[in-house]
Amino acid sequence: MTEPLAPGSTIGILGGGQLGRMLALAAARLGLRTAIFDPDPNAPAGQVSDSLTTAAYTDSNALKSWVETVDVVTYEFENIPTEALDILESAKPIHPNRKALAVSQDRLTEKAFLSDLGLKTAPFAAIDDMDDMTEALDEIGAPAILKTRRFGYDGKGQARIMAPEDAEQALADMNGAPAIYEGFVNFTHEVSVIAARGTTGEVACFDPGENVHVNGILHTTTVPANLTGKQRTDAVLLAGQILNRLGYVGVMGVELFVTPQGLVVNEIAPRVHNSGHWTQAGCAVDQFEQHIRAVAGWPLGDGARHADVVMTNLIGDDAHTWPELAKEADTQIHLYGKAEAREGRKMGHVNRVIRAK
């Protein structure tokens, strides 16, 4: 256990999208500086951070120079090249750790890790070729989903297999990428737990939020979620199990399916999570500050919720509704500083405070 980083220290953040931006804003509130590393010179986080290094994640020299300017490294996305991690880790602490990244970068490793912890997941099978596929169709059946093991997000790199005869084409579309076949889970709704673990091992969870997706992209998160007291406790306990087993430091998003047989873990994300944006309007310490506190070795916020909130993403042209949204009472608008409102692009979100507690 090291000392907490004093105000004036610098948090290095790999990735300068909206998550990196909101992490930088949270760090600034605490008097901590941020240095962003992102290949895009227009990375939104660069507008609000002390420095922006523009280079590829494969640029060893740039990584080496950058890491010397920071006190600790964190990230806003999980698909960081292994070579980059090797360089960074030899110079400074990285939170969350390599183990968390390794588990969450690969859907198969993730499912195996969760099963090993005794947690429920969707039925799954590794798919490297048509033989695996045939076996999986026998065991798991259809409909189901074929996904790449790595580099998938927001519904990309996925194919629904509605019937066994769809499988061959879907596998061909993977272009030889290692894949995983996942059975459907018969769930009533999806919730997520935003959990955090500090350097001293303390764990704090925000109240689970209920997620609604549209076209594979998160649309709304509502707190409180529709859960029984037992389900709420289970959600928090399983998140704690995951964090502790990984020796995790930082905020994690844990997506859960709610089924009559209990909670099924959909996936984990080793970072702040879109379904935790509501905490900005509902908690004294939001998920971004919580993550910064954790990686800086500070005490965590307790996660207490003081309002009911509905978070709605602003996707693509939704962002153009800001003049109307600005007229709403008790509505926080967050816009990410992205110039172009492309279709499907996350441009911002609103947190509507429905009721103060």
Added chain:
Amino acid sequence: MTEPLAPGSTIGILGGGQLGRMLALAAARLGLRTAIFDPDPNAPAGQVSDSLTTAAYTDSNALKSWVETVDVVTYEFENIPTEALDILESAKPIHPNRKALAVSQDRLTEKAFLSDLGLKTAPFAAIDDMDDMTEALDEIGAPAILKTRRFGYDGKGQARIMAPEDAEQALADMNGAPAIYEGFVNFTHEVSVIAARGTTGEVACFDPGENVHVNGILHTTTVPANLTGKQRTDAVLLAGQILNRLGYVGVMGVELFVTPQGLVVNEIAPRVHNSGHWTQAGCAVDQFEQHIRAVAGWPLGDGARHADVVMTNLIGDDAHTWPELAKEADTQIHLYGKAEAREGRKMGHVNRVIRAK
């Protein structure tokens, strides 16, 4: 009435101290960019803004170049040289306007303006020489306070006159600066109203906060303030009168003495105000976002308060208590990114949420 500034537009801020910094952070949430102008290369706002121009407020060329990069100009302090304002105003809109600055830059002009509106102020007299002083001592008596008319803040440039015989030395200490003699007001406590007016003329007020000063510097602001319903209404109405008379756009801090005979206006500040920092923990739209919304021509937040809050300033070495403060539940820590904790320097503040409503 012009169109509201779209996200991606740039707000120019004169002054990059803690107020400029929190304005920049608020603008970023709305997807607006900020360009800071400050003589200090280590200005705290520079750490979180798109650009920092380091030059003197008397550097015409720097001002001319800078103003071309922004869409609107605002400021975090009222003592801006007239020549700078001339240059800036000829290029871009300035909010709040020159009239508001002229009134608040000079204690005598301010008192005259408030009296003219029919509002109560402390008894006052202009002091240019010992003859004025003698006359004022006759009319107003002692104890009272001799203050420079311009450039005073946090108790600087002031002398208490406890008895008539103190007056000559106090006047000599003014070094010939035009001064004002202010009688004491027999008040029970001080409150302030943080009020805002938008470009369409709409006015919104936050709930008044009760202020406690220590050594002439604000120590705490508590909401709700100890006020009767009538006093609360009076406070809001008089703030609205001031804003409307000035054709004001932006947030203003109005300090009020509470007396058995009613509210007495102490002073007005044409900017976000230390006594409004509690809004960060108590309102969906805080005073910083409110000011940005106003100067950008956006609709204002309604000022509704959803929690009881005590704001406490962290002055000088107080900032070193952050490890303990970070352990408190329901406490927001704000640190300003200043390297050196000099005595009397505002280093940060905490907002303690006492009770959610």
